[in-house]
Structures are given as structure tokens and as C-alpha cells.
Amino acid sequence: MNRFIQIALLVVFGITTFVAMSSTYTVNEVEQVIITQFGKPIGEPVTTAGLKVKVPFVQEVNPIDKRILEWDGNPSDMPTKDKLYISVDLFARWRITDPLQYFLRLRDERSAQSRLDDILGSETRNAVAKHELIEIIRTTKNRVPLRDALLTDAEKDLKMGLLVPIQKGRKLVEEEIFTAAAEKVRVFGIELLDIRFKRINYNESVRPKIYDRMISERRQIAERFLSEGNGEAARIRGNRVRDLNKAQSEAYRQVEEIRGVADAKASEIYAKAYNQSPQSVGFYEFTRTMQSYKSIIGENTTLVLSTGSDLFKFLKKMAPDGVTVPASSARGK
């Protein structure tokens, strides 16, 4: 008997606990709850967090996230207006604003995500196909790029270091996609908060062409540098020859001028002294001739002199006579 009561108590305790547990539920801060009775939603969604009460066994708790949720699209390839294949990866943020609607139309998040995939995917394709690639790459219309001071000369001529001009820009394209998609997802009780391009890239098949273009652009610059270097070097070498000739010829000219002046001056001095009278002219001639003998007549000179010469006339006779003009009989050979 005692043992029966004990078992009965245990059973009652167990049942009570079970009923208590299935008639209460907690709502987390991050979620809202829809109560369903045999699968049919009952009453308004519960949006405040805390411990709540429901009818046990019959009613079921369906938690739905209240936070801002993310949608991360798969990268997909699509053509732009300028026929470039690019791979676009988007992300969006969304929120369940009408949980009842959401619950009825989609039931769980997986179907919500796949609906977003479809809608955002097609809107993205539409928007991308309507715009040229640069419109979804660039954002600010009037930005003037910085340019490397070193590169400027080469690049200005090559029209490099410039941004491709745009009409709208990334922000506006994003907005177009957003506006179109937000409208379409509203029926699911979903509010689209915003969408942004995460990755935009050249498709694998386009890449080699892009790389080729980049390589040819770089090569151009490299060649430009080389030819600038060679040109400048040639200029300097030209300067070298010019300056060398200039220095040498100037030196020659000045040297000759100075020597000319010197010779003229010396001539003037000599002439002035020797030309003072006819007597001085004769005396100059005599002394200068005498002086020249010293250098003209050397060791190997054979001198044939006659006894009639002024020097040897005394070999024949002693008496000096009045010879006035010596010289002339001495002959150098």
C-alpha cells in the first residue's frame, strides 16, 4: 500500500512536471514566436522576450528570428552592357517584419533564403545588363586620381593614370537593385534593408584579355622610360661634344689672339727702337748679323776665307788701311 502511494506520487509528480514544461515556453531576446494550434496560427505573434504560457500539448511554438539577417549570394557570372562577363557576388541584409505573413508564405528561413536568391539574383542580372562595367566598379563621379610625379610625363601622353568616366556609379546601381527587389520581397513579410556588391570580378574567360591589356599598357610605359632614358643620355652626350668643342675652340681663339697681340706688341717695340734713324737701321743689321753668326756657324761648318778678308788681311800685310766695310768676304757654307 505504502509502496503504491509512493509510486502514485512519483507518477503524479512526473505528469505535473511534464504538463508544466509543455505549457510554458521562453522567448529569446532575438526572436519572436508564432503559436500554432494543430498547425494553424493562433493570435498575434509574441514579440516580447521572457517566460510565456500556452495551452499544453495542443499548441506549438514556432520561433522566428527578430534580428537583422544576412543574405550572402553565390557568385554568379553575368554579362554587362559592354558584353564583359563578370562574376558578381552580393550581400543583403533583411528582417522579418511581418512574422505571420512570413510564417504562412515561407514557413522557414531556408525557403526565405532561396526566395531571396531568386529575386535578388534576377534583379542583379537585370541591373548589371543595363550598365557598363565601370558603372558598378566606380562610385564617385568626379574623383580626380592622384598621379605619381615620376610617372606623369610618360602617362599623360599615354592617357594613363586616368579613371574611366561614369554616369551613375555603384551606389545608384545598388539602389536600383534594392528598390526593385524590396518591392518583391515585401509580400513575404520581409523587409530588405540594403544590398551591396561584395565582389565584382572579371570572369575567368575574360581575365587573360584583361591581363594582356594590362601587360601591353605596362610595356608601353616601360618602353617610354627606356626611350626617355636613351634620349636624355643622347642629349647629354651631345652637350658633351658641344661643350668640349666650345671649350677647345675658345681656348684656341683666345690663345691666338693673345699671341697675336704679343707678337704685334713686340714688333712695335723693336721697330720703334731700330727705326729711329738710318744709322740705327744699319747698326741693327750689323749687330743682328753678328749675332746670327754665333748660331749659324758651327762645328761642321767649312769656312774658306781669303787673306783679303778683314780678319786675315794682316796675314799678308801689316799696315792697316782704312777699310770701312768689313764682312761680305766671310762665307758660310
Added chain:
Amino acid sequence: MSTQDGSGGGGNPWGGGGNSGGGNNPGPDVEDIVRQGQDRLKSMIPGGSPKGIIIIAIAVLAGLGAWTSYYTVPSDSVAVVQRFGAYLKEVPPGLHFKLPLGVDDATIVPVKRQLKQEFGFTTPGARDPYQRSRTRNGARESQKLETQMVTGDLNAALVEWVVQYRISEPVKFLFEVREPSETLRYVSESVMREVVGDRTVDEVITIGRQEIETEALTKMQALSTKYAMGISIDQVQLKNINPPEPVQDSFNEVNQAQQEKEKLINEARRDYNKVIPLAEGEKDQRIREADGYRLKRINEAQGDVARFTALFAEYTKAPEVTLRRIYIETLQEVMPAIRSKVIVDEATRGILPFLNLDSQNLGAQQAGTPKKERP
């Protein structure tokens, strides 16, 4: 339930610190443990009475309650406490108590820790799963995808960067956005591409790095405020920025060409410098030498003239004697040096044939010709 589990794991970038998702419905876990414990006890005490089972059950519950009624918050974190899922309070570091058995749930959020996210590369050994990119198809491949960007002049570049951030508002971080850290990754990638997309490849690779960091930081901060993620971004740092692999060689070519240009110019300058200053010096040398010649000529002329004038003055006093004296003195000086002297009588004729002029000429040619030219 699947979303709940996902959110619980996702909200904890520090890995296993708290148990936020479980707070919603802790029943199954506790029941499992209790049931397991009961089973084990039953097997340990064969044939035990129901009373004993009740006592053991109560003891286990009490133990479990005691075990789940306290928690410690590390010094770099705060704990966010939820009661039956509803937000209750924020708790500072230290030892704290809570209502046990899943009534209260404390989530530890490391608010003071500097967190970072790496894009395009990974530091090995990082424990934060959001520090690196999610690997969908291989770590290497997803890193490569992360770095590839298109620049504003439609070139391609590979950009690696780091975002340093902290959790500034734990309540927002936990309750506003489902995947704040993953969202931050999206935001960061999106903003970086936006900023790079507005720049030329040269700006991205060389001159514009600083500007990119600043602008990306500003834009990321604005977005993280707008998204109410409870995250504050401190820094954006660019790491390696390279042109795509196939193009790298040609970028190097440009650098080399730039160096080559400098080299060519410098070599030409070297040649110039080697020659021109020397030529200038030589020019000056020659001018100075000419100047010397001028001085020499004039001084010599003046000397000669002075000597002549002096002599001439004496000559005019006694012309004949002076002439004779000079003549004889000169010949006296000149004659001794002459090896062959022939003195003939005035009357003698036809002597020349007897002189052996040939041999003397030969000798003269052999030894003496240059001497004749001596000044």
C-alpha cells in the same frame, strides 16, 4: 530549432564562452543529463527502492543546480545575462551567481579584446573563426577570391588587408544582428572594393595606400554604425597589394625601365663630367700659357731693345771702332768651334777642286747637320 542553434553558435566568435542559444530551451539538455545519471545510478544500485531513486534524483538536481548557478567573467569581458531569454543585465568581470537550470543564461562578450579580421591571408593559429575567410572551396581559393579587385581604370589588382575592431556594445552585438562578425566581413569586402574601384591601379599599388586606408576606415565605420552591429572599427591596414600574377612581370619591367632610364642618364652625365671640366681646365691652361708667351715676347723685346739702344748710343760716339770690335769679337767667338778652316791667298784661284768636300759633307751629314739649326 535549426535557426536557434545556428544563432547560438554564430553569436560567439570567442568560441564556447557562453551558451546563449541554449537559453531559449534548455530542457532537452538537462533532461538528457538527468536521465543518463539516473540510468547510471540505477545500474549501480541494483534493486533500489523508488524512494532511493527519488532521493538520488533530488541530489543530482541539487548538484546540477549548484553547478550551473555561478559563472566567472574574465577581466577583458562582460557578461550579458538573460532570464528566460529576456535581456536582464550586463555584468562586469568577476565571480557571479545566477538562477540555475537554464533560467538565467550568461553570455560572455570580450569587449576589451582587440579583434581582427584578415582578408587575403591568414595568420596561422588564430582561434577566432571570423578572423579568416570562410572556406567554401578551399582556403587558398577563397583567399584568392577575396583579394581580386577591379580598379577604376578597369585593371585588376590583388589587395590584402586587415580590419581591427572591438565589440563596443555587447547588447547590440548579441541581439541586433544575427551574424555581426560575418556581416563585418561582408561590409569590409564591399567597402574595400568600392574604395579601390574609385582609384587607378597605380594609386592602389603605390601612391594611394594611405588614402585608401583612411577612406575605407571612414566608410566601414559609417556602415557599422548604420547596421547597429555593436562593433567599433579601429583600423584598416593594407597589407600586400600586387598586380595579378600574370601581369606582375610587366609591372617589374616598368620598375626596371625606370631604373634603366636613371642609369642611362647617369652614365651619360658621368661621361660628360669626365670630359668637360677637364676641357675647361685645359682651356684656362692654354690661355694662361699664351698670356705667358705674351709677357715673354714683350719683355724680351723690351730687353733686346734696351740692349740695342744702349749699344747704339755708344756706337754713335765711335762708329768705326765699335763696328770693328764687334766684328772681331764675334769672329773670335765663332771661329774656334769650326773644325775645318781654309785660308787662301787672295790671288789663288781654282783651289776648290782640291778640297775633299765630299768627305766633310758626309761627316757633317752624319754628325752635325742638326747642330747647324741650333739657334
